[in-house]
Amino acid sequence: MSSASSTRELGRGSRRAVILFVYGGYAAVACVVASGKLDGSILPSIQAVVAGILAWVGVWILSRMSRHWRWGQAPDAMLDEREVATRYRAYYLAYVLYNSCVFLSLVALSFFIDLKYITSFGYPQVSALLWGVFLVGWTLPSTILAWIDRPIGDD
Amino acid sequence: MIHNRLNVLRAERGISRKDLADAVGVNFQTVGYIERGDYSPSLDLALKIAAHFGLPVEMVFSLKPFETLTSQLMKAKGGG
Numbered sequence: 238m239s240s241a242s243s244t245r246e247l248g249r250g251s252r253r254a255v256i257l258f259v260y261g262g263y264a265a266v267a268c269v270v271a272s273g274k275l276d277g278s279i280l281p282s283i284q285a286v287v288a289g290i291l292a293w294v295g296v297w298i299l300s301r302m303s304r305h306w307r308w309g310q311a312p313d314a315m316l317d318e319r320e321v322a323t324r325y326r327a328y329y330l331a332y333v334l335y336n337s338c339v340f341l342s343l344v345a346l347s348f349f350i351d352l353k354y355i356t357s358f359g360y361p362q363v364s365a366l367l368w369g370v371f372l373v374g375w376t377l378p379s380t381i382l383a384w385i386d387r388p389i390g391d392d
Numbered sequence: 393m394i395h396n397r398l399n400v401l402r403a404e405r406g407i408s409r410k411d412l413a414d415a416v417g418v419n420f421q422t423v424g425y426i427e428r429g430d431y432s433p434s435l436d437l438a439l440k441i442a443a444h445f446g447l448p449v450e451m452v453f454s455l456k457p458f459e460t461l462t463s464q465l466m467k468a469k470g471g472g
Binding site for chain 1: 409434436
C-alpha cells in the first residue's frame with residue numbers, strides 16, 4: 238500500500254466526524270423507511286435523493302479517506318506486517334459490531350411491529366434494509382481503520 | 393512491550409523513517425509505530441532492522457528499557 242499520506246487527507250477528528258455523520262445518516266434513513274409511515278408514492282423519490290446524497294458523500298469520502306479504504310480492501314501482499322495486524326483487529330471489531338447491530342435491529346424491529354409503530358413492511362422497506370446491511374458490512378472494516386488510525390509523519 | 397533505540401540510531405546515522413522503511417520493506421508509519429512503542433515488530437522485521445544498522449538485534453531491541461545516553465556518558469566519565 239502506498240505509504241505517502243495525501244495532503245488532502247482528513248485528520249483523525251474530521252474522519253471521526255464524517256463517520257458519525259454517515260452512519261448516523263444510515264440509522265436515520267433506516268428509521269424513516271422502516272416506519273412505513275411515508276406515503277408510498279413519494280418513497281421512490283426520497284430513496285433516489287438519499288441514494289444521490291450517499292453517492293456524493295461516498296465519492297468525497299473516497300477522495301479524502303482513500304488510504305483507509307484501500308487499507309481495508311487490499312490483498313495482504315500489498316500491506317506490511319503492522320498493517321495486516323491492524324486490519325485483522327479491524328475485521329474482528331467489524332464482525333462484533335456488525336453482529337451486534339444486526340441483532341439489535343432485529344430486536345427493535347420486533348418491538349416496533351408489536352407496538353404497531355411499523356404498520357406496513359413491504360418491498361421498499363425490505364430493499365432499504367438489505368441495502369443498509371450490505372453497505373454497512375462492506376464499508377465497516379475500512380471505517381474502523383479510519384477511526385483507529387493515528388498517522389505518524391516522516392521526519 | 394519491546395523497547396528500542398531506533399530514534400537514536402536514525403539520528404546518529406542521519407536517516408529518515410522513510411529511508412529505513414524502504415530499506416526493510418515496510419510503510420514509514422510502521423517505523424514510527426515501532427519507535428513510539430505502539431507496535432512490536434516480528435522477529436523477521438527486527439532482524440532486518442538490526443542488520444540494516446549493522447548491529448546485533450539485542451543492541452537495537454530489548455525487553456528492558458535502554459539506559460539513556462546521559463547516564464551512559466556519566467558512567468563512562470565516572471569510570472575513567
